[in-house]
Every structure is written in C-alpha cells, then in structure tokens.
C-alpha cells in the first residue's frame with residue numbers, strides 16, 4: 313500500500329464557521345484543505361436574508377488566505393421575506409436553504425415549527441433547482457432523543473418527498489442505518505456523513521447521569537449497527553453519500569458535562585485525516601476521493617476541483633485544544649493518534 317495518497321481537493325458540504333475570532337480560526341483550518349464549503353447559517357443572528365448571506369460570505373472570504381468558496385444556505389423560518397428569498401436563490405446569494413426544525417440543535421430556536429407553513433419556499437427551491445438541506449430530527453417530548461431521525465423521516469421527510477418530487481434534498485449528518493436505507497431507496501436525495509458518526513457510539517457520550525460534552529452533538533451518535541451502516545455507505549456504496557464534517561466549535565466554557573451542554577463536535581483540525589483513516593481501516597482508500605471530492609460536487613452540479621491534495625501515511629497526535637486569540641476549543645480526537653496527515 314502506498315504511503316502517499318493524492319486526491320482531488322475536497323469540499324466540506326457542512327461546516328460551522330461562527331463569527332469573529334472563531335470564524336477566522338475555522339477558516340484557517342478549513343481553507344487549508346477544502347475548496348468549497350457550505351457555511352451553516354445558524355449564526356447567533358441567523359442568516360435569514362440575502363444581505364446577511366452576502367456579508368457573511370465576505371467575512372469568510374476576508375479571513376481566508378487561500379482561494380476558498382463559502383456557500384451560504386438561507387436559514388428557513390416561517391416568516392421569511394419571500395421576495396428576498398426568491399431573489400437570493402436566483403442570484404446565488406443563497407446556496408439553497410437549510411431547514412432546522414425548531415429547537416433541534418444549537419441556534420435553532422428561530423427554526424420551523426410546522427413544515428407545511430413553508431411549502432411556498434419549497435416550491436421556489438424546486439422551481440429553481442436549488443437544494444434543500446435538512447437537519448432531519450423531529451423534536452417532541454414524546455420522542456426519545458435516539459429516535460428523532462427515524463420520526464423525522466417517517467412523519468416529515470416522506471411527506472416532503474411526495475409533495476415535491478423534484479426538490480433536491482440533502483439529509484445532513486445522517487446518523488442511523490434507517491436514514492442510510494431511506495436515502496438509498498429514494499430519488500433526488502443524498503446524505504452527508506461526519507467522521508464522528510463513523511467513530512463514536514452512544515457509549516462514548518452518556519455515562520450514568522453524566523455526558524462527555526465533547527462527544528455530544530446533534531444528531532447524537534447512535535449504536536454500533538448504525539456506525540457500521542454509515543461506514544458501509546461512505547466507503548462502499550457511496551454515490552449518494554458525501555463529505556460533510558459538521559465541525560461545530562463551541563468555546564470550552566460552553567461545554568458542560570450535562571445535557572444542557574451546547575451540542576457540537578469540533579473536528580476541523582483533523583477531519584480529512586480522520587476520514588482517510590476510516591477508509592483505510594475499511595480497506596477502501598480507493599473510494600475516498602469519490603466521497604470527499606466527487607459525489608458532493610456532482611449532486612450540486614459543480615465540476616470537481618482542479619487542484620489535488622496529498623496525504624502521507626504517518627502517525628501524529630491531535631493536539632488537545634485549538635487556541636486562537638481569546639478562544640479555546642477542545643478538538644475532537646484530542647490526544648489521540650491518527651495515521652494519515654495532509655502534506656503540502
């Protein structure tokens with residue numbers, strides 16, 4: 313097996329940049345590896361109009377030294393300005409739209425309570441062939457946290473799929489075998505898969521009455537049977553699945569070891585290396601490039617990137633923290649060994 317692997321430059325189809333110093337730090341990490349990235353719009357003030365999308369794109373561009381293309385979906389709410397939404401989709405200020413069910417995750421309180429209230433927005437997306445990115449979890453007191461994805465698929469996604477058959481949908485950070493199966497069996501739908509959902513199970517998060525806040529994310533990681541299906545989908549059956557890290561940093565002060573902790577795992581310092589290690593463990597290194605750099609671009613009607621990146625098989629230890637100006641974030645895989653490293 314060669315020690316050097318060269319792949320077409322990846323894109324990260326789901327990443328959180330945040331604002332201010334955090335945005336600068338994340339941009340440094342992400343632009344080192346990726347060409348395009350979908351920058352999630354759940355900022356403190358969410359990106360609900362095209363002007364905010366343009367300003368946000370500019371901020372990320374200013375922070376990046378390398379050529380780098382942030383794509384900003386519109387944060388869907390039940391009270392958007394429809395004319396601005398349509399114009400923003402048409403003139404590419406928005407890269408499609410992101411559906412957060414209300415209170416499903418970090419900064420989702422302005423999200424959607426009743427999905428049928430935004431069918432007019434789905435119509436616009438379908439007409440414009442613009443993608444709908446979905447945080448696919450149904451939140452209710454009656455639904456176990458581990459079953460949220462399944463309930464979303466059964467109660468919401470199936471209805472959307474039937475009503476808008478041509479709408480291009482991405483079920484983001486798919487976390488269950490059930491979700492993988494749904495994506496494979498349905499048209500015009502793809503899924504992103506994070507490294508952490510292919511590395512962790514619920515045992516790594518919940519212990520008695522405590523949690524590990526740095527392994528706590530939405531959707532929460534599930535069972536080993538789910539992890540295995542996600543690995544199979546990414547590594548072997550991967551025309552409908554592509555890279556989306558869902559790297560979501562929170563300063564260490566905001567990570568408490570109980571369920572009031574902010575959900576989100578920060579993998580940007582090592583995500584491509586983790587994906588590579590996973591594909592290597594699965595004897596599927598030959599399929600890494602299609603997952604990291606081809607399928608997502610194809611689904612979204614882009615050409616693959618021109619440049620290439622190189623990875624070398626060599627051990628390194630992920631530092632415990634990322635520190636930048638006044639910010640300190642605990643890295644995913646902190647203090648652990650990875651056996652691939654990007655080289656320039």
Ligand code: NCD
Nearest residue numbers: 328417418529530560575576
């Ligand atoms: C994300 C965040 O922190 O913004 N958190 C997470 O657990 N994944 C939001 C999200 O994508 O759900």
Ligand code: ZN
Nearest residue numbers: 328352558560
């Ligand atoms: Zn996310």
